[in-house]
Amino acid sequence: MSIVLLTFFSHNLSVVRHVADDVMVMYLGQAVEHGPKEAIYNAPKHPYTIALLAAAPTVNGHKNDLTLQGELPSPLNPPSGCALHKRCPYAKQQCSEIEPQLREWDGRLVACLRLEEIYG
Numbered sequence: 497m498s499i500v501l502l503t504f505f506s507h508n509l510s511v512v513r514h515v516a517d518d519v520m521v522m523y524l525g526q527a528v529e530h531g532p533k534e535a536i537y538n539a540p541k542h543p544y545t546i547a548l549l550a551a552a553p554t555v556n557g558h559k560n561d562l563t564l565q566g567e568l569p570s571p572l573n574p575p576s577g578c579a580l581h582k583r584c585p586y587a588k589q590q591c592s593e594i595e596p597q598l599r600e601w602d603g604r605l606v607a608c609l610r611l612e613e614i615y616g
Contacts, residue, residue, distance in 0.1 A: 509552045513537055521545045524571045524579040531604025541606045541615065543584045578609065586610050 520530040529542040546562045564583040581591035598605040
């Protein structure tokens with residue numbers, strides 16, 4: 497038995513949904529959520545993943561209402577802590593100070609300091 501691994505990069509979420517088994521969502525060059533396609537598309541956990549999927553048009557409209565405010569920071573000079581904290585509706589002071597690491601949560605890896613508070 498042989499295993500074939502293929503890496504596919506795209507901004508087209510519809511294409512990714514049809515060709516991928518695993519999905520990694522990145523923000524400013526950092527992985528923020530990684531896991532099985534079904535988990536990412538059916539129940540995203542990272543605020544950026546949620547907003548990204550909400551912005552993608554679907555046949556029946558958008559899945560959720562989360563939108564990000566503010567300007568995209570420079571990838572050459574990202575903000576301290578969580579790179580999304582200036583645009584994230586869930587951000588608290590700790591998000592500007594501590595860079596989150598990927599950790600297991602609900603069947604995938606997520607880089608968010610506030611998962612317990614948001615999802616219980």
